[in-house]
Amino acid sequence: MTTAPQRRRRYRDETIEDILRIAREMMRKEGVAALSFNAIARTLGMQPPSLYNYFDSKNAIYDELFRRGFQDFARQMAERSGQDGPPGENMRSAMETYMRFAQENQDLYQLMFQRPVPDFVPSEASMAVSLGALQAAQMQFVNALHSEDLDIEIPVEQALDLFIAFQHGLTELHLANNPELPVGEGRFGKLIPAAVQMILDAWQKV
Amino acid sequence: MTTAPQRRRRYRDETIEDILRIAREMMRKEGVAALSFNAIARTLGMQPPSLYNYFDSKNAIYDELFRRGFQDFARQMAERSGQDGPPGENMRSAMETYMRFAQENQDLYQLMFQRPVPDFVPSEASMAVSLGALQAAQMQFVNALHSEDLDIEIPVEQALDLFIAFQHGLTELHLANNPELPVGEGRFGKLIPAAVQMILDAWQKV
DNA sequence: GTCTATAACGCGATAGAC
DNA sequence: GTCTATCGCGTTATAGAC
Structure with missing residues (x-):
């Protein structure tokens, strides 16, 4: 894919990063479940059994990507600090960060939030x-809700779950319909402001 | 799984139904992508190549289930006629029918709305x-929205897409969190009335 | 010890001859 | 319907090279 099919005698950590990078390329091109342990080895110029020096199994590669995916996800959600602003700004920012992570890491997102590989x-x-x-991430959403000074008639956990479901549905449908378009564009990718407005209209203090 | 592993010399159509039934059992138990052509044959008491007398390939089995799934889905959505009633009743009924189909046919739902098998x-x-x-189905949702006599400030297609995303998100999260619970129960399965109320609060004529 | 290779096993989908 | 065979997969065992 990217690396020349020649033998390599480099540092172990670099090889591990290469393996994970190649794995992500394959998952993006062919689908998460189409990842091939043998093909990774061949791309690196190795014989398949040699790859076992770096990962104990194919599922160990999935596992490392799963773990790193959630680390990145948490980092990106945390970096989007809950700055105040006009009504809905905090909610909009939280939703966009979530959808952007999914759009920019569709391979990881599938692995993390769906279960495309039965035996992993x-x-x-x-x-x-x-x-x-x-x-x-849930705390981010709680903060986003609280900062809006809303008047919610249902238990706050239910309001939070409605928010999460709304966001998750928009994200899934954006990826299904316009996976190549960034957040803000496409049939569903452009609906975050409208969704925030809808939430405000439903819950804002009168 | 269900059928005795004995030879069978029955009618072709019955065998085909058996194959599809066994396939669905396997998908439910092991995951959609874990369906095994060979295992279906063995369950029927056949040698794997014999199964090619009924389906041209493993993906042909997926294809038939995919097609029937959408037929059933359309039928169930149509049977839920848009009866009038108190505000929100029509929306609630549409959402529940959608979620119920997903909950009762999780194998088909995955095959239809996600893409768990890369080469299918x-x-x-x-x-x-x-x-x-x-x-x-979209027309059902359009009718459900219209019957509520709402006051929506955004283009009606956008309102429809927000409705669809909301419903889809609730469904996905219900299946992810409480796949064994029927619609109406569980963390997300019980939120349909709250979601409908939220939509009414946001969009209802004042 | 660390990395690599080759050989081989059991499984999968599938094609062809009978 | 069968049996035989091919090919690719993940994986293991084993042995040689740095």
């Missing part, structure tokens, strides 16, 4: 990372 | 069925 089960360590990241 | 591409005939079904 994340390791306990990776599951812990993912739970932490999801909780951190 | 629906045939043109099946794609036509799916497009027709999706358009019919």
Whole structure:
């Protein structure tokens, strides 16, 4: 794919990064479940068994990508600090960050939030990372909701779940319909402002 | 799985139904992508190559399930006629029908609305069925929106897409969190009334 | 010890001859 | 319907090279 099919005797960590990079390329081009352990080896100029020096199994590669995906996700959600601003600004920013991560990392997003590989089960360590990241993201959404000074008649957890579902649905449909378009464009990618407005209209103090 | 592993000399159509039934069982138990052509044959008491007398390939089985899935989906959405009622009743009914189909046919739903098998591409005939079904479902949602006599400030197509995204997000998250619970129960499965209320609050005439 | 190779196993989908 | 065979897959065992 990217690396010349010649033998390589480099540093271990670099090889590991190469493997993960090639794996992501393949997942993007052929689909997450179409990742081939053998093909990664061949792309690196190795015989398939040699790849076992770097990863114990094909699922170990999935696992590392899963773990790193949630780390990146948590980092990006955290960097988008909850700056105040006009009504809805904080919600809009949170939704956009979520959708942008999905659009720019469609391979990881599938692996993280869907379950396209039946026999891949994340390791306990990776599951812990993912739970932490999801909780951190949830706090971002809680803050985004609170900062809007809303008047919600239902339990706050339900309001949060409605927000999450709305955002998740927009994201999934954007990826299904216009995966190549950035957030803000495309049939569903452009609807975040309208969704925020709808939430404000429904819940804003009167 | 269900059928005894004995030879069978029955009618062709019955065998085809058996194959599809067994395939659905496997997809439900092991995941859509884990369907095994060989295992279907063995369950039927056949040698794998014999199965080619009924389906040209493994993907042909997927294709038939995909096509039938959209037929059932369209039928169920159509049967839920747009009866009038209290505000929100029609929207609630449409959302529930959609989510119920997904919950009761999780194997088909994955095959139809996600793309868990990278090298399965629906045939043109099946794609036509799916497009027709999706358009019919869309009309149901349009009717549900119109029957509510709403005051929407955005283009009606955008309102429709927001509705679809909301519903899709709730459904996906219900299946991810409480796949065993029927519509109406579970963290997200119980939120349809709240979602409808939110839509009414945002869009209802004042 | 670390990296590589070759050989081989069991499984999958599938094609062809009977 | 069968049996045989091909090919690719993930994986293991084993042995040689740095």
